[in-house]
Amino acid sequence: MSSTTRRVRSEDPSRAGRYGKRADLIVHEEEPFNAETGLAALAEGPLTATDAFYVRGHGAVPQIDPAAWRLHLHGLVERELDLSLATLREAFREHTVTATLQCAGNRRAGLIAVRDIPGEAPWGPGATGTATWTGVALADVLALAAPLREAAHVGFDGADTCPEAEPAQRFGGSIPLDKAGRPEVLLAWAMNGDPLAPVHGAPLRVVVPGYIGARSVKWLERIEVRSTPWKGYFQHVVYRLLPEDGTPGPGAGMPLGLVALNADVLSPADGATLAAGPVEVRGHAFAGGERHVARVDVSLDGGTTWAQAELLEDLGLWAWRQWQITVDLAPGDHEILVRAWDSSAATQPEEAAALWNPKGYVNNARPRVRVRAAAA
Numbered sequence: 001m002s003s004t005t006r007r008v009r010s011e012d013p014s015r016a017g018r019y020g021k022r023a024d025l026i027v028h029e030e031e032p033f034n035a036e037t038g039l040a041a042l043a044e045g046p047l048t049a050t051d052a053f054y055v056r057g058h059g060a061v062p063q064i065d066p067a068a069w070r071l072h073l074h075g076l077v078e079r080e081l082d083l084s085l086a087t088l089r090e091a092f093r094e095h096t097v098t099a100t101l102q103c104a105g106n107r108r109a110g111l112i113a114v115r116d117i118p119g120e121a122p123w124g125p126g127a128t129g130t131a132t133w134t135g136v137a138l139a140d141v142l143a144l145a146a147p148l149r150e151a152a153h154v155g156f157d158g159a160d161t162c163p164e165a166e167p168a169q170r171f172g173g174s175i176p177l178d179k180a181g182r183p184e185v186l187l188a189w190a191m192n193g194d195p196l197a198p199v200h201g202a203p204l205r206v207v208v209p210g211y212i213g214a215r216s217v218k219w220l221e222r223i224e225v226r227s228t229p230w231k232g233y234f235q236h237v238v239y240r241l242l243p244e245d246g247t248p249g250p251g252a253g254m255p256l257g258l259v260a261l262n263a264d265v266l267s268p269a270d271g272a273t274l275a276a277g278p279v280e281v282r283g284h285a286f287a288g289g290e291r292h293v294a295r296v297d298v299s300l301d302g303g304t305t306w307a308q309a310e311l312l313e314d315l316g317l318w319a320w321r322q323w324q325i326t327v328d329l330a331p332g333d334h335e336i337l338v339r340a341w342d343s344s345a346a347t348q349p350e351e352a353a354a355l356w357n358p359k360g361y362v363n364n365a366r367p368r369v370r371v372r373a374a375a376a
């Protein structure tokens with residue numbers, strides 16, 4: 001699929017370095033910094049190293065003094081809370097969750113290849129990554145605040161100002177109160193065992209496993225318990241799935257929430273030339289929501305026949321599953337086609353063409369890579 005990905009490489013690796021990132025990130029925008037992980041880096045292991053983890057930001061990284069920082073919780077609650085970082089750490093139990101973050105715009109390049117999407121960055125398949133996140137359960141903090149009977153949604157407000165919004169505003173979003181009460185939803189201060197980096201939301205971010213990345217609000221400053229979903233730009237106008245002929249606008253289309261089943265081939269790379277014979281194919285699949293990856297199939301004949309890949313280490317419900325299969329390639333050109341299945345018996349759509357939408361979200365078409373096997 002990377003044949004359809006337009007790659008924008010950073011000319012100046014120190015730009016990525018400024019945010020603690022490796023020079024092999026594929027940079028879409030220098031400021032605000034937006035960069036995806038290359039497939040080779042994703043292939044390095046089931047967890048994504050922090051210095052290789054993608055960054056999606058709609059505004060500049062805000063300057064926050066952690067000592068002066070407070071989290072304000074208000075709205076439909078019995079008790080408003082103002083919590084310092086120290087209080088959060090002392091008053092609530094620490095939890096660690098392994099979770100995949102996936103941007104709704106992951107693999108947009110595959111939709112742009114179908115028809116252009118002006119004004120949207122051509123993200124390839126690296127706007128996703130898996131890390132361990134450590135913090136407190138949002139549920140425990142909510143329990144102290146005691147939501148009122150009318151409470152139905154929990155909103156998150158970040159400290160960054162986003163000029164692309166109309167009007168310019170802070171980044172925010174909400175999740176249903178039901179989800180907010182689940183133990184996997186964290187207010188996190190650490191990623192992969194290290195203090196959260198500024199670019200990933202320090203001092204505190206939300207991590208909502210199973211939901212699109214946009215709900216995992218960085219630089220969290222305010223939590224609002226509400227009766228209705230968030231009305232801000234990043235939930236009420238964008239990160240919504242429009243019909244093919246739709247126009248973005250307040251409330252248009254459907255809000256995205258649960259991640260859709262997706263998969264990718266991490267190696268061999270698209271366009272690679274390999275020695276004919278046994279070839280190891282590796283990738284990942286992520287079911288999203290509360291579904292798990294049930295099966296991954298690989299076809300070498302355009303989907304007429306399929307073989308099952310082996311599912312590798314199980315990192316739990318909130319993380320992708322890596323997989324692998326050895327296929328035998330005769331000399332010549334081949335297309336490796338993959339489809340994952342989830343625990344609701346859903347599989348991936350056949351073609352990106354059927355998924356095109358005006359903002360370029362949720363391309364979860366079956367991945368394909370083309371390789372040439374050379375006779376020994």
Ligand SMILES: Nc1nc2c(c(=O)[nH]1)N[C@H]1C(S)=C(S)[C@@H](COP(=O)(O)O)O[C@H]1N2
Pocket residue numbers: 053054055056057058059101102103104158159160171172199200201212213214215216217218219
């Ligand atoms: N405050 C704030 N939170 C945010 C964003 C943002 O721009 N501002 N981007 C969101 C989006 S769209 C995604 S996909 C994830 C990306 O998280 P990461 O940059 O840590 O990988 O953060 C989300 N949280």
Ligand SMILES: [Mo]
Pocket residue numbers: 056102103104105212213214
């Ligand atoms: Mo995103």
